[in-house]
Amino acid sequence: MDIQFNPAVTLDRLLSAAAAEVEGLGADFDAQLRPADPRFGDYQANGVLPWAKRQGVNPRQLATALLDALNARNPDLGDWVETSIAGPGFINFKLLPAFQLAWLKQYRDQASLRAGAAGKLSGRKVVVDFSSPNTAKEMHVGHIRSTVIGEAISRLLEFSGAEVIRDNHIGDWGTQFGMLIWAIKDSGCDLDNPGPNALAELEALYKKGNARYKESPEAADQIRAELVKLQRGDPESDRIWKRITEISWQAFQVIYDALDIQFDLVLGESHYRKQVDGIYQDLTETGLAQEDQGALVVFHPEHKRFAKQPFIVRKADGASNYASTDLATVRYRTDELKADEVIYVVDSRQSDHFEQLFLTVAKYYAAKGWKAPSMQHVSFGTVLGENGKPIKTKEGGSVKLKDLMQEAIERSFAVVTEKNPDLPEDERRKIAEAVGLGAIRYIDLSQNRTSDYIFSWERMLSFEGNTAPYLLYAVARIHSILRKAGIQPDQLDELPQGAELESDGEKELARKLVLFPATLDQTLSDLRPHFLGGYLFELAGVFSSFYTANKVLVDDPAVRDRRLMLCQRTLRVLECGLHLLGLKTLERM
Ligand code: ARG
8 A cells, every 4th residue: 555644645546546447437537535524434535426427327336336446456455444335426435553554654753744744735836925014013912813823824835845935024114104204303212222112112103193193284294295205215214214114123023033933025015115106007008907086996897896996006196005015016926936826814804905906916917918826815803802802901002912922921930830830940931931922822723713712811821622731731741651661752763563553542543643634634725723723632632532541551562662652653743733833842841
């Protein structure tokens, strides 16, 4: 048996070869293998039914003929998988322990898991546009979702073989900089010697500028003049604007470092401000854009709402905007970066913007005869406080991300200290950091991203349920089992002699481990990290049942080595999955 990382690929290859020999099927038959309802098996081939319908033949007979051919070509198939025909012509496959063992023999450490997964997306170049805060403003709780979901998706894509470009499309351009530069000059604040909270000061100055703009016609005139100066490239305005970006980025960097995130590109909206003229010209020439009350807009007549709701690409005052810079950014990503795909990890409140952007790009590229990239808006809901309303500080302000991270670490430190008062303090600090930051990430990633979720300290730091502490503890516990056995994880890479799985607990655990690739597939096809989180939580549960019912350190060396091997494989898959989600795992807790 040719054991591929994904058992569905193994089965698919066998089925294709068999289908080539079956009258009425042929080599281009697609078996459509999917994970099955666990009551019926592990995988199910759904392809016979639609095929038979198209040919006007009996699907059950066709399925039987396919299975016969499969068995004839593979006389020992029954040692590896159990097959059956269900309903009108689905074929079910249940992987047998021999299959699982052969899989476990091969996928035994991080390197082999990675090598196994990497075939899926190799050769694909994907830009992941995520985090993307606006400069001159502190990152708040709203940025956590894009940041942690974007990083998890980037890691998952990379693991599956894609070449990923992490692009932080910061909001560093727009009319707000007229207000900010005016307020900076007005206050006489010295950007060359910024204080420790420089970014918070800039945010306050911006608010002041904005208020003055509304109150005072005189200030409003000066603010407009500041904006024009900046747009024309006045050296002093440009210098101040660059300092604003630097100060903002220094503060963002502290957060990204703590979360272990590195961007490949940080170009920001300003980078595209010179490219927008070409976009206006192209959209006008191709007839996609039209003048409307002084602005340049794109309508989509075939769309229910966007037939009337314009996509404004140039404002009436002639300035570029979010839409024009995003269009220019797509051009950069296809022309310069040669991306096949662009993924935008942005709040669901921007879905109209992205829907209009994607429609416009499709028509723009088609009119030019260019190949458009595949584009996806990975949207997400809002973080709510325990009262079910968008989360706020006691004073009603937005919750700063850095304060949230700090509080998570402090609270974890208290929990760890209570559980392990005897550990040295620096070790407790290290554990608290992994648990606290892991908990912030995991409470987000364990939710279906399109739903809102309630941010609850109690739930996210609990050692029970689908939480970071529970999963990190499951990892630490297996490390401790192996330590007690006096064995290093990599000493268990080889499959022991006579490893046939015996007990139900062993078989159930092996079965769950072999479902890891199917989980990765499901997670990737929908770009929903909570599928992976849910699987890891279940795996930890299956491991717990195995460990309760099966003593590992028994006298019989065959049993003991086999069970230790299962512990080690579980550890590898848990660590691999948690790292993909961005969590740091621990050997002791
Ligand atoms: N800066 C924007 C915001 O804070 C998000 C940018 C998302 N990326 C993009 N290419 N539009 O809302």
